[in-house]
Amino acid sequence: MSTVDLNSTTVETTRSTKSRYRPHQSGLNVISRPWDFAFMLLIGIFSLFILIPMALVVIVSFSSELSITKVGFSFTPTEWTLDGYKYLFRVGDQLLNSYLVTIFHSIVGTLMAMAVMTLYSYVLAQRRFRFRLFYTWILFFTMLFGGGLVPTYILNTRYLGIGDSIWIFLLPGLVSAYNVIILRTFINSTIPDTLFEAARIDGAGHWRIFFSVVLPLFKAGIATIGLFQIVGRWNNWFTGMLYIQKPHLIPLQTMLMKIQQTIDFLKQNSELANTPDGLRLLRELPNQNLRMATTVIVILPIIFAYPFFQRYFVTGLTVGSVKG
């Protein structure tokens, strides 16, 4: 009975996200005009508080170096230019490299993590499984206690030898206990136990049930967690900072941090540095707008992609907060 209840809650959450603010349409009372205006104003102010700093970065990326020396980073530069972007594409070997590293580990890492985590969550969702509690607790305990940074670092670099390699992005961090528990809640709340039973009676094994019953019914859950994984990996600068020395393995966000410290990082790893002409060009490179242009290029994919997936990020977490 309780599964059915949970089930209907989920459906309702999804539906109501599409038709939000029903109260006003169904003829319920609304707040007065002045209050509505005040709320719009406050919400607008908070939106500007978010947008203005980002707008500044974009504007600086189009400001000429001359303007920056004269009036600093400004919303109204004295001179506009595309130089930052032009140079970025000329010396962008490192940028391209980092882009590839990040894309690779975002996609492959997410696929690997989703495979391991969905399988594990399927096991946790089997209420009749005798070892369910064992597997639940061995996972759940990692949310309460952990070895921390240093033992993990020593393990990865000294004993596993995956320190300065692509594996450091893929293997550690493969399973997030929190995500697995959300996935388990997803399965339990969208797929009634009776469906498992029915499949079992029809002679389907667990693999069969997993692939032909659970996965198709479970797309929304996988999409939500998968998107969080991709964003988390795209934004990961820590792994690169802690473990990676080889320039060709530096991910995008770590590169961004490095050029924040020194724009030379881009220049040193450019092929242009091999010729005298190229070297002169590199020395004359604009610094600040190039830095901001790089930032814009790094956040561009996120800004463009996320409005399309926005609803997954919301529904996913509301379902995830249902107590397991």
Place this chain on the structure above:
Amino acid sequence: MAKTQTELRLKRRPLFPKEDLALHVMAAPGLIYLIIWAYLPMLGLIMAFQNYNARDGIFGSPLCGLANFRFLFASNDAAIITRNTVVYNLVFIFVNMLLAVGLSLMLTELRSRSYAKVTQTIFMLPYFLSWAVVAIVVNAFLHRSDGLVNHFIARMTGRSRPTDWYTVKSIWPPLLVAVNAWKSVGYSAVLYLAVISGISDEYYEAAVLDGASRWQQAKYITIPHLRFIISISIIMAMGNIFRGDFGLFYNVPMNSGRLYEVTDVIDTYIYRSLRVLNNVGMSTAAGLFQSAVGFFTLLLVNQIVRRIDPESSMF
């Protein structure tokens, strides 16, 4: 009675029935992962009691008792980083919760649906930016020679000597609170809004029949419905109160040494002891201290919540 029957049935079933084999295989990759990357590092905590050196490794380095802890707590550092971590987190929890709940209540009441939709999309944006990016955004304002703030001050006062904000301690506590709110409040607000829109209309319809105003509805229907998600968020946050947000405290102040007194948290301290001082023993000790107090806070918070409201507790 029902329970004893279940127990009997369980007893009669073998421990490893053939049909369960598939389940063990499915769990195996996750289990292997957990053993290697979650449980082996816990054993590695032994380094907190060792005089670790790279030549001998974990198995050969000599034990040194509590020397690492004594060294850690003898300095003033332990007190400062613990204070910073806990106080910042408490302020974050309070400020973010207040702003997020307030904004979500306002979003619900808006008459214009399209306005609410557009602002929601904007609200969530910073949540998807990395701390590396946020640090650059902040730097655009605080940069010493080119930053917006210094140029603005120069224009207003005619003062030509720019301030290096990355050495001025007093601005950082409020600034870090603001930056943290900038990044996460909008997202929480949208999340609460999703919970609000999941509340059944019947409550509001009944309230309207009883003559309740929108304010009364918010007070007696909407806010009580948010109680569960708010308490879950607070539990999670309280359980992590000894865990500083590394990205915020490391990237945004640009790891500026002059600011450590107000920006250093346990996590940044551990990282620095490892990478800069290369003191494996002491940084492990700091990590163990963090994990242990974190563990007990989590249990304590959960117990308290269970007393007050059993439905909202985590386990």
